[in-house]
Amino acid sequence: MRDLRKRDFRRILIIKPSSFGDVIHALPVLNGLRQRYPSAHIAWLVANSCAGLLERHTALNEIIRFDRKRYGSLGRNLRVSVEFMEFLNQLRARRFELVVDLQGLFRSGFLALASGAPYRVGFANAREMAWMFYTHRVAVPNRDMHAVDRNYLFAKRLGFEHVPIAFHLPVQERAVTMAEHMLAARGLRRGEQYVLMGPGTRWETKLWPARYFAQVARQIMDHTPLRVVLIGMDVEVPLANEVAQLAGNGIINLAGQTSLAELTALVAGATAVVMHDSGPMHLATAFNKPMVAIYGPTNPQRTGPYNRPESIARLELECSPCYLKRVSECPHRHRCMNELTPDLVFQRVMRVLEAPAGVP
Secondary structure, eight states, X not given: OOOGGGOOOSEEEEEOOOOHHHHHHHHHHHHHHHHHOTTSEEEEEEEGGGGGGTTTOTTOSEEEXXXXXXXTTTTTOXXXXXXXXXXXXXXXXXXXXXXXXXXXXXXXXXXXXXXXXXXXXXXXXXXXXXXXXXXXEEOOSOTTSOHHHXXXXXXXXXXXXXXXXXXXXXXXXXXXXXXXXXXXXXXXOTTOOEEEEEOOOSSXXXXXXHHHHHHHHHHHHHHSSOEEEEOOOGGGHHHHHHHHHHHOTTOEEOTTOOOHHHHHHHHHHOSEEEEESSXXXXXXXXXXXXXXEEOSSSOHHHHSSTXXXXXXXXXXXXXXXXXXXXXXXXXXXXXXXXXSOHHHHHHHHHHHHHSXXXXX
16 A cells, blocks of 8 residues: 555654754654554664663654664674674564654665565655665655754655644653752752853864853853853863863853763753754754854754744855865855854843743
């Protein structure tokens, strides 16, 4: 039966291994699938690094962890090759009826086929010829549409287009308690408000200068009763340390000290956030937090805070977005970041802090 809308699937697999932000962009599809198939067993194949986002999610029955780093030596390491074959056997043994591939790469398409599911849905324009693994393909009418809207194109094919787009994400009580303890140990009383700041991101071209972050942090603490809390992954600790040193007294630096669950709790508890185009920024979007999202080389129409154009701080330049990943490749002296001044960003921060709840 070609019309998937008429089928009552009992076992469904979502494939969206990474990245942090991409997993968040896929959450509305999980919600829609659960509303459409309330009794189904729904599993999500996700990279180890992102699995913490989905732990204890009430719409999920199972998390299937995919060790991409380890399987990277597939074919060169006999033990890893054997483990990968066992992984595929276990995947097939789960007898999924429907696979929804939101990643759209050769690897994810292959995993969809290897699952043995008779119905496999993916993007018609999937990269690396992943489309050849699907039984049903979803056309993307506009390459610049937001990632959330692009993912939700699956809703019409699977019969849940009537379900409103919603980001449901669990916040673990234990993680909230741990986050409160970390903040309290650094002088932030329980219930005291803070601005969460993430000075790190994966691409070096997305990086706003550390001294700019420090200046905005200092201005926030000098002109409001709010403290500033820094977060970041382990590799971002030196950058966060630089920001903390430049900002001076009062700033709280938790970079490299939180689990993914604790980071989620910190975002959920923040009064506002100031971040790059990064995973934590998309996490803040899911919690509908007031924010200032700093953009330069990437396109906020595709990956900006969803339906939050007022939250974007960027310069209108002919060269932006460029999608270059290295500053050395930029012929314009990295204007998109260097010329976006701290004063401009601070003004945006004050605007979102002063806005009534629910008003941009």
